[in-house]
Amino acid sequence: MNASAILAAIGTVAALAAVLGGILGWVATRLRSDPDALVERIDALLPQTQCAQCRYPGCRPYAEAIARGEADIDRCPPGGEATVRALAALLDREPRPVDPHYGTTRAPRVALIDEDRCIGCALCLPACPVDAIVGAPRLMHTVIAAHCTGCELCLAPCPVDCIAMVEPAATSPGRAVA
Amino acid sequence: MKLRGLTLDGHKSRPLQGLIRPVPPPAMLVLALDQGAGEAAAPVVRPGDAVRVGSPIAAGAGAATALHSPVSGIVREIAEHPAPRGAGRCIVIDNDGRDEPAVPAAPVDWRAMDGKALLGLVAEAGIAGLGGAAFPTATKLALARAAGVDLLLLNGAECEPWICCDDALMRERAPDIVLGAQVMLAATGAQRCVIAIEDDKPEAIAAVESAVRALPALFPLGAEAPLVAAVTGREVPHDGWPPQVGAVCQNVATAATVARLVRDGRPAMSRIVTVTGSGVNEPANVEARIGTPVAALVDACGGYAATNVRHIAGGSLTGRMLAGDEVPVTKGLNCVLLATAADLPLRAPEVPCIRCGDCADVCPAGLLPQQLHVAARAGDSAGLARFGLGACIECGCCDYVCPSSIPLTARFRAARAREHLAEVERHRALEAKARYERHQRRLAEQAEAERQAFDAARRRAGGADPGGG
Numbered sequence: 255m256n257a258s259a260i261l262a263a264i265g266t267v268a269a270l271a272a273v274l275g276g277i278l279g280w281v282a283t284r285l286r287s288d289p290d291a292l293v294e295r296i297d298a299l300l301p302q303t304q305c306a307q308c309r310y311p312g313c314r315p316y317a318e319a320i321a322r323g324e325a326d327i328d329r330c331p332p333g334g335e336a337t338v339r340a341l342a343a344l345l346d347r348e349p350r351p352v353d354p355h356y357g358t359t360r361a362p363r364v365a366l367i368d369e370d371r372c373i374g375c376a377l378c379l380p381a382c383p384v385d386a387i388v389g390a391p392r393l394m395h396t397v398i399a400a401h402c403t404g405c406e407l408c409l410a411p412c413p414v415d416c417i418a419m420v421e422p423a424a425t426s427p428g429r430a431v432a
Numbered sequence: 433m434k435l436r437g438l439t440l441d442g443h444k445s446r447p448l449q450g451l452i453r454p455v456p457p458p459a460m461l462v463l464a465l466d467q468g469a470g471e472a473a474a475p476v477v478r479p480g481d482a483v484r485v486g487s488p489i490a491a492g493a494g495a496a497t498a499l500h501s502p503v504s505g506i507v508r509e510i511a512e513h514p515a516p517r518g519a520g521r522c523i524v525i526d527n528d529g530r531d532e533p534a535v536p537a538a539p540v541d542w543r544a545m546d547g548k549a550l551l552g553l554v555a556e557a558g559i560a561g562l563g564g565a566a567f568p569t570a571t572k573l574a575l576a577r578a579a580g581v582d583l584l585l586l587n588g589a590e591c592e593p594w595i596c597c598d599d600a601l602m603r604e605r606a607p608d609i610v611l612g613a614q615v616m617l618a619a620t621g622a623q624r625c626v627i628a629i630e631d632d633k634p635e636a637i638a639a640v641e642s643a644v645r646a647l648p649a650l651f652p653l654g655a656e657a658p659l660v661a662a663v664t665g666r667e668v669p670h671d672g673w674p675p676q677v678g679a680v681c682q683n684v685a686t687a688a689t690v691a692r693l694v695r696d697g698r699p700a701m702s703r704i705v706t707v708t709g710s711g712v713n714e715p716a717n718v719e720a721r722i723g724t725p726v727a728a729l730v731d732a733c734g735g736y737a738a739t740n741v742r743h744i745a746g747g748s749l750t751g752r753m754l755a756g757d758e759v760p761v762t763k764g765l766n767c768v769l770l771a772t773a774a775d776l777p778l779r780a781p782e783v784p785c786i787r788c789g790d791c792a793d794v795c796p797a798g799l800l801p802q803q804l805h806v807a808a809r810a811g812d813s814a815g816l817a818r819f820g821l822g823a824c825i826e827c828g829c830c831d832y833v834c835p836s837s838i839p840l841t842a843r844f845r846a847a848r849a850r851e852h853l854a855e856v857e858r859h860r861a862l863e864a865k866a867r868y869e870r871h872q873r874r875l876a877e878q879a880e881a882e883r884q885a886f887d888a889a890r891r892r893a894g895g896a897d898p899g900g901g
Contacts (some may be wrong), residue, residue: 312872384864385870401863401864
């Protein structure tokens with residue numbers, strides 16, 4: 255066996271490994287995929303109910319957790335199967351049913367304050383993640399139905415249980431102008 | 433631009449044998465708040481209120497026109513009721529039969545009014561496009577005025593094989609159409625008016641005579657974009673509308689309603705409806721007050737001729753099934769087709785697409801229905817947008833030629849509704865996201881302000897010992 259030929263082969267492969275490794279290392283540092291862009295794209299697929307059923311304090315934090323690889327894509331009951339599918343397609347993963355541990359998918363509802371029972375304690379105002387409740391201390395509160403995402407986060411702070419989740423008022427689907 | 437479409441056998445001769453028949457006003461009228469444009473007007477009366485002929489009962493909003501009581505009587509209720517476009521809120525009026533007018537009939541001196549005032553007059557009268565879409569005429573004319581159109585195109589094409597209410601109107605009331613056209617020219621500032629009529633209506637053409645452009649009888653020439661292309665040679669962009677090429681389309685019946693407004697001061701309270709098909713004894717064109725149930729129209733035409741009849745609003749190609757004959761006439765209802773199995777054979781069962789391409793050859797919008805079909809089945813939003821779902825005019829030509837009996841138009845309609853809902857959801861999500869971000873920012877600012885206030889208080893309290901704590 256020709257020892258020099260073996261050495262030449264080893265040398266060539268080592269040199270190739272060094273050069274390619276160097277390029278890959280450089281690419282990994284200089285052309286890093288922007289984690290914020292990924293978070294944005296994940297966030298865009300989430301339903302923005304801000305309900306925190308995923309155990310993160312809003313859709314954006316959940317999107318960040320998915321991007322970090324910390325949370326799975328099956329934690330969003332309001333988005334349901336459609337959201338999981340969209341996330342799976344974006345992240346190239348297998349779609350799976352929503353984990354029932356985090357809640358069940360149901361038709362969207364909105365909060366309605368029983369204005370006769372509301373005592374004006376203002377505890378629900380900071381709880382609403384989208385500022386959909388109007389009111390002031392000792393004055394009656396009300397929910398702006400068009401802004402309510404149905405997250406149910408206002409139910410727990412209410413000391414008199416005067417908030418109910420109801421079917422949203424029917425809005426007629428619009429139509430193109432002929 | 434090549435005109436594409438279908439040449440179909442007409443079924444228009446029987447209703448056109450007689451004159452337009454008035455339908456006696458029924459004892460109870462049901463006025464849908466959504467007259468066909470997809471949005472509901474806002475009621476301005478309450479149950480128990482007395483109304484007279486021409487009293488405003490609902491105010492226009494968005495794509496909904498104002499409504500006026502077509503009879504005198506008492507408002508019974510405002511409730512859900514079957515309507516041509518599905519159940520919706522309706523104002524129900526009990527007719528006292530006296531027909532007392534709210535204001536005496538008086539002509540309007542429209543020549544002394546400027547364009548803006550005329551548009552206001554048309555809006556107040558609740559005049560809507562009578563071709564079927566029921567879009568507010570004043571809004572459309574105002575947009576055309578703003579775009580500076582030069583051509584008013586009156587649409588008398590009426591391409592559907594069963595509908596002939598415009599044909600009857602043109603034969604009997606041509607002077608009204610011309611007067612309405614003059615008013616609309618003044619309102620839009622357009623210089624020219626073309627009344628477009630298909631060449632299979634020689635009687636109507638002879639009656640209208642002035643400024644008539646005869647068109648080949650080709651379905652669906654009555655749709656706006658194909659009509660503008662046929663008359664002017666200018667192609668309307670798929671995401672645009674006729675004023676971009678200097679034209680505004682109005683139905684001939686809308687023009688006649690405008691004429692009645694300036695002649696008698698009457699708001700839009702009635703329309704001409706074709707009642708036809710083998711399911712009715714004497715097919716005819718009838719003039720009915722808005723809110724009259726379809727059953728009264730059938731009675732005026734000699735009653736039912738068959739027991740198993742399908743009620744279809746509009747024609748055989750673009751029509752929709754009605755819930756029954758208690759459905760009231762709306763401004764958008766141009767035809768009630770009482771179809772027996774002989775008129776419209778039930779569809780053969782659907783079989784898979786064989787990709788023959790017949791639908792693409794016939795599509796007047798120049799789309800590829802077979803590709804849209806694939807995208808619609810897959811729920812592929814991007815594909816639907818890429819193949820131009822938005823440009824589909826739902827004419828039904830592709831259904832008609834499809835050898836596999838695929839209900840393409842129904843699929844596209846459903847897909848369009850789904851896409852619209854998805855778009856609404858996306859919009860809502862974006863709004864919720866912005867509100868959530870503002871909320872988070874405010875919380876952070878409040879926390880920061882509290883921290884600074886705390887620090888300042890601590891510095892004041894421990895002023896002698898700045899570093900202490």
